[in-house]
Amino acid sequence: MSAVSPLHKGVFFLLALGIVLCLAGHRYRTQQVESQITWQDVNIALQNVETAKLELFQSLNAKAAVN
Amino acid sequence: MWARTWRSLISAVFLGLLTIGQQASADELTNQFESIKEFLVDTVADSQRVGAATTYALLRDNLAAFRALKARVDQATRIDDMIDELSSELDIIASNFEQAARLRVDYAAHTTQSEAQLAGKRRQTRDAILALDRKVAISQLELQQAQNGTITDPERRKIIISANTSVINSLQTQIAIWSQFEKTQHRLASTLQLSTRKVDLLLFVLEKNAQVYREAANTAQLRQSVRLALNNLQALGAIEGTLADLAASWQEVDQIIGEIGRTELGYVGS
Structure with a gap:
């Protein structure tokens, strides 16, 4: 060895x-x-998530209208 | 001549001891004041941060997932073709919300502990005020005795009156500062309670989100329709008011903490 x-x-x-x-x-x-990171930052992050969710729905609705 | 010298010496020693006693006691109270101030600042900083970083990271992941889904929807020719992707993304989103919602219990425990500790500090503050009140009473008694002519030596009487008047003025200044401090702590406790309730409400929103997204993910797993799976998610849209309130309430807490940070315990004549 x-x-x-x-x-x-x-x-x-x-x-x-x-x-x-x-x-x-x-x-x-x-x-x-x-x-x-504070809860105020979390608050903003959640607002951004909500906005992203709404944008997703807008895209879905637009796509559904085309289809 | 010797008698006069002795009197002067005894008077100087008396005044010196009175001053040293006041100084030692004042230092103790200054330390206590600074320690309570530090504790309040730390407690608020903790309440603003405990669990926030983890929740923030989970929400950032959900934000990325929503954006990825939107990009996929924009590119897709038929939205139902992306049902598999939607199913897995909704599962991730629901899991992240569930993980964040679990922090609600820890945050509630932290809040309960902080509130009890803040109440303890207010009790300490009130005790300090009571101790100062007792000192004022002792000095006032000595002052009255000197003014009533109980002390026959005029030189000694003059020193006692002058020393106790100065001590009482100093103590009353301290009492005013401690009382203001106690009022500010009371205001802080109620504002902080309001702010932590807003955080609890936010975590409650996440808890409800978790349930809704979990059911949406379950619907998506049935592999039928993207719109069918996402339809019920729109119900959770109206939380903007809650979110705006949370930011405002923490601003108020920060303001009070700023006031506390600027408060100094000044000792007049000690």
């Missing part, structure tokens, strides 16, 4: 470091976003 070479060790270390940094970055971004 061959021993793990220093090169492999280095690659594994860098890979592990990269994963840890990615996870930490993701967590940081999530926390930043969570700290910024």
Whole structure:
């Protein structure tokens, strides 16, 4: 059984470091976003959903009129 | 000569102790005032944010799904050809609404806890006012005793009158600030309650949306007609008023928090 070479060790270390940094970055971004979004933003998002829903109905009605 | 020096020394020590006592007590109250202020700001910030990011992300997904459906409808030659796509998109939309609606219970629990904590802070504020009232009473008693001539030494009497007058003025200023603070907290509690109810109403709308979209998705799964599946969704159109109210109520909460942030506890003569 061959021993793990220093090169492999280095690659594994860098890979592990990269994963840890990615996870930490993701967590940081999530926390930043969570700290910024308020219920007023949710309110606006719901208004946009309602508008998108109405636009969908308009398209459906227009298509139905053509068909 | 020695007697006069001793009198002056004792008077200086008395005045010094009175000032140190007032200062120590004032520092304690200042810390308490700042701690309550900080708590109020944090509680409002939490109430404005708890669960919001998750709900926001789910609604953004639904927005994307609606836009994708519209684009598909615009491109389709026969809308019934897209029934499969509609079925899967409605399923996603319903799931997102259901997931968002589940946050209603957590938000209600958070609101109940915040309201209890805010009530606790108001009690602390009232206790601080009572403690200051007691101090005023003690100083007034000393002042009256000095004014009534109970203290025979004129120099000492003069110092006691001057020190207690100053202390009473300072305490009354503090009482005025704490009382105003208590009134602002009362206003904040009722406005925050109104705003959190609006959030609950919004989550209730999402809960009802979830039920309606789930049934629409079930209809779409029958693979008959796109219009048949979407027809009942139009019933939930009139929620604009609710949404406008929510924004206005939170603006009022922000305004009160701004007032609280600007309030400072100034100690006159301590």
